[in-house]
Amino acid sequence: MLLTLSLVLLLLHFVTKKGGGNSVPNVWQSLVELIYDFMLNLVNEQIGGLSGNVKQKFFPCILVTFTFLLFRNLQGMIPYSFTVTSHFLITLGLLFSIFIGITIVGFQRNGLHFLSFSLPTTVPLPLAPFLVLLELIPHCFRALRSGIRLFANMMAGHSSVKILSGFTWTMLCMNDLLYFIGDLGPLFIVLALTGLELGVAILQAYVFTILICIYLNDAINLHQNSFLFIIERKRGIYA
Amino acid sequence: MIYSVMLEGAKSMGAGAATIASAGAAIGIGNVFSSSIHSVARNPSLAKQLFGYAILSFALTKLSHCVCVCVCVCVCVCVIYIYIYIYKTKYPNELKTLKFP
Numbered sequence: 152m153l154l155t156l157s158l159v160l161l162l163l164h165f166v167t168k169k170g171g172g173n174s175v176p177n178v179w180q181s182l183v184e185l186i187y188d189f190m191l192n193l194v195n196e197q198i199g200g201l202s203g204n205v206k207q208k209f210f211p212c213i214l215v216t217f218t219f220l221l222f223r224n225l226q227g228m229i230p231y232s233f234t235v236t237s238h239f240l241i242t243l244g245l246l247f248s249i250f251i252g253i254t255i256v257g258f259q260r261n262g263l264h265f266l267s268f269s270l271p272t273t274v275p276l277p278l279a280p281f282l283v284l285l286e287l288i289p290h291c292f293r294a295l296r297s298g299i300r301l302f303a304n305m306m307a308g309h310s311s312v313k314i315l316s317g318f319t320w321t322m323l324c325m326n327d328l329l330y331f332i333g334d335l336g337p338l339f340i341v342l343a344l345t346g347l348e349l350g351v352a353i354l355q356a357y358v359f360t361i362l363i364c365i366y367l368n369d370a371i372n373l374h375q376n377s378f379l380f381i382i383e384r385k386r387g388i389y390a
Numbered sequence: 391m392i393y394s395v396m397l398e399g400a401k402s403m404g405a406g407a408a409t410i411a412s413a414g415a416a417i418g419i420g421n422v423f424s425s426s427i428h429s430v431a432r433n434p435s436l437a438k439q440l441f442g443y444a445i446l447s448f449a450l451t452k453l454s455h456c457v458c459v460c461v462c463v464c465v466c467v468c469v470i471y472i473y474i475y476i477y478k479t480k481y482p483n484e485l486k487t488l489k490f491p
Contacts, residue, residue: 296453299453299457300450300453300456303453303456303457303459303460304449304452304453304456306456306459306460306463307455307456307458307459307460308456310459310463311459351449351452354445354448354449355449357446357449358446358449358450361446
């Protein structure tokens with residue numbers, strides 16, 4: 152983890168020294184700008200409907216989360232390397248911190264109206280207490296689900312590649328022509344699985360980040376459209 | 391730790407049974423991409439955004455397959471030993487072991 156952290160910091164430092172890089176970007180600057188732009192679009196799109204400084208308030212946290220997950224997932228694809236996110240503690244710790252932060256932000260921004268998130272507008276009133284109480288359980292499980300998804304994807308991918316490559320190596324070491332020719336099957340499966348793993352590594356970072364953006368959106372704009380500034384107008388301030 | 395041939399057999403059977411759950415995951419992923427093809431055929435001008443949705447849905451659906459693999463690894467590594475440990479602490483004087491010739 153420390154290795155990846157230092158690599159990312161080195162990359163960002165070399166790109167942004169001398170006052171911000173060139174106007175015509177070279178390869179490394181393109182990479183960093185790609186990640187930055189991608190996250191900027193994501194945050195603008197998801198947490199929409201409010202004034203500009205609210206979106207930019209959450210942008211650094213989400214950018215750091217995405218870069219963290221992307222580089223640590225990709226680091227696991229290097230042979231003989233250590234995948235940090237395939238340990239349950241890391242993803243669960245990250246997720247709990249972020250989720251508690253989102254809940255605190257929701258309560259801070261909306262007061263007790265935050266509980267109205269679990270009650271859609273067209274629900275008859277006697278049903279309301281049961282619905283609010285029952286909604287708290289899926290709300291907590293949402294946090295756990297994202298962490299388990301990331302952990303399970305990484306662990307399952309690495310486990311399958313390891314098991315199949317053990318199979319391939321054993322077939323390769325048997326001194327028989329039939330085994331050598333039959334080795335091509337597991338070899339191609341390992342190749343395909345490694346390609347899939349690379350895709351899954353990038354994808355899981357993206358899915359984690361977009362789900363955090365969606366939860367943030369739910370916590371800040373409670374069920375309202377981005378075109379209705381109801382609560383903002385009621386309070387009279389632009390947060 | 392107890393080791394016996396019956397134990398290894400039981401672990402293999404458990405792992406094999408746990409693999410059946412991947413069928414549901416495969417059907418789900420095929421469903422996702424089938425819907426993606428249908429939607430692109432209806433409205434090819436939105437192809438990029440629809441592709442983004444398809445990839446997002448694929449990542450979310452892959453969860454069931456990954457949980458299946460995790461359960462399989464759990465069965466092979468830890469469940470049976472936990473069961474034996476609980477059995478031994480519950481009945482410490484039992485001489486019956488799982489050893490078979």
